[in-house]
Amino acid sequence: MDDSPAPLPGAAFYTVADQRFFPGLVALLNSLRLTGHTEPLIVVDIGLSPGQRELLADHVTLVEPPSPDMPAVFLAPYGPRQCPAEVAVLIDADIIVTRPLTEITQAAGQGRIAAFVDCLPNSNRFHPEWETTLGLGPLHRRPYLNAGFLAYPHTLTDRLLPPWTQGQQTIGIAHSRYGSATLDDPFYFADQDVLNAVLSARFETGELLVLDHRLAPHPPFPGLTLADRHRLTCRYGDGTEPFLLHHVLAKPWLKATRDTLYSTLMTRLLLEPDVALPLDPPSLPLRLREGRAAALDRRRADAVTFVHDHGRRQLGRFGIRTRLARWRSRQAAR
Numbered sequence: 001m002d003d004s005p006a007p008l009p010g011a012a013f014y015t016v017a018d019q020r021f022f023p024g025l026v027a028l029l030n031s032l033r034l035t036g037h038t039e040p041l042i043v044v045d046i047g048l049s050p051g052q053r054e055l056l057a058d059h060v061t062l063v064e065p066p067s068p069d070m071p072a073v074f075l076a077p078y079g080p081r082q083c084p085a086e087v088a089v090l091i092d093a094d095i096i097v098t099r100p101l102t103e104i105t106q107a108a109g110q111g112r113i114a115a116f117v118d119c120l121p122n123s124n125r126f127h128p129e130w131e132t133t134l135g136l137g138p139l140h141r142r143p144y145l146n147a148g149f150l151a152y153p154h155t156l157t158d159r160l161l162p163p164w165t166q167g168q169q170t171i172g173i174a175h176s177r178y179g180s181a182t183l184d185d186p187f188y189f190a191d192q193d194v195l196n197a198v199l200s201a202r203f204e205t206g207e208l209l210v211l212d213h214r215l216a217p218h219p220p221f222p223g224l225t226l227a228d229r230h231r232l233t234c235r236y237g238d239g240t241e242p243f244l245l246h247h248v249l250a251k252p253w254l255k256a257t258r259d260t261l262y263s264t265l266m267t268r269l270l271l272e273p274d275v276a277l278p279l280d281p282p283s284l285p286l287r288l289r290e291g292r293a294a295a296l297d298r299r300r301a302d303a304v305t306f307v308h309d310h311g312r313r314q315l316g317r318f319g320i321r322t323r324l325a326r327w328r329s330r331q332a333a334r
Helices: 019-034 050-056 078-082 102-109 129-134 154-171 191-202 261-271 292-317 320-333
Strands: 011-017 041-045 061-063 087-091 095-097 113-117 145-153 208-211 224-228 233-236 244-246
Touching (some): 011 078, 011 102, 019 041, 019 095, 019 261, 061 078, 078 154, 087 102, 087 154, 095 261, 102 113, 102 145, 129 154, 145 191, 145 244, 224 261
Parallel strands (some): 011 041, 041 061, 113 208
Antiparallel strands (some): 087 145, 095 244, 113 145, 224 233
16 A cells, blocks of 8 residues: 555645625636636635635635634735645735746745735835744845735745744734734734745745736836736836736725726626526626626716725825824724
8 A cells, every 4th residue: 555645736726705705706716717727726715605615616625724712814824835836826815816826836836925915005015023022033124015915935935934824823913014013013924924034044045936016016007007907918118028917905895896807807707608607797896897887887976986086195204194094003902
């Protein structure tokens, strides 16, 4: 009898989703398949409905979280622990892949950790407190990376995942943006701050593939145009094509947001017949469907959110939002 362990799959994608994130999860799944990725998609199920699980049954592998009380933001490392692969790609369920990720997974297969630089002003974020709080040893200042996408080889699992998960347990959720923290706090971004601390302390520069933020942009996706809706191709004026679109903050399937390339492609990814898992139009908000009424609803939502976002930018310009957040934090501590 052969007792040798079964070989690992070459690569796999890992994400976390609940019932509310189901449309984003399906858009991610369909974008992976349309861009040629047939690798397994493993989903940490933190509250999908029975009907959603049934729809996903032939398309993803569902795994249970280690504890129902564990914050969702800390669960990204759990999928590859349960279902390892030679290359693990952690990817948020609010991401649409717009071109093949093969060159990234190949770099990871050659021993490097790949991630995208976070948006300004966070791209230079660094806190010396990461070293003392987490006990990681000396830190080397590097570009601050977004945790929404992370590819790494199985050979680096034991150097990466244990200090990341242990660090998350050390800080807890209360000391992040999901608790009473403000942007000045060293662990405001929770799992992402811990990840950057681990990478700064435990990995050499040559072990990291640091990718430009414009290759994984956030809303409103400045300078980017839709070159081919059918193929999901987006392009900048200089011809550069991003690998993915990452819709941070408010999600277009949960509330009215600006009409962007992401929402345009989401409609295509959820409803057209050539996708792996098409959804029924009535299951989606009107603004994400097709037709004249949907187009009118998108214009209405776009106008409303433009006014709201402009007001928030003005508050941010004068530092009012930051001062309000600090005041609320002091009041909550009393």
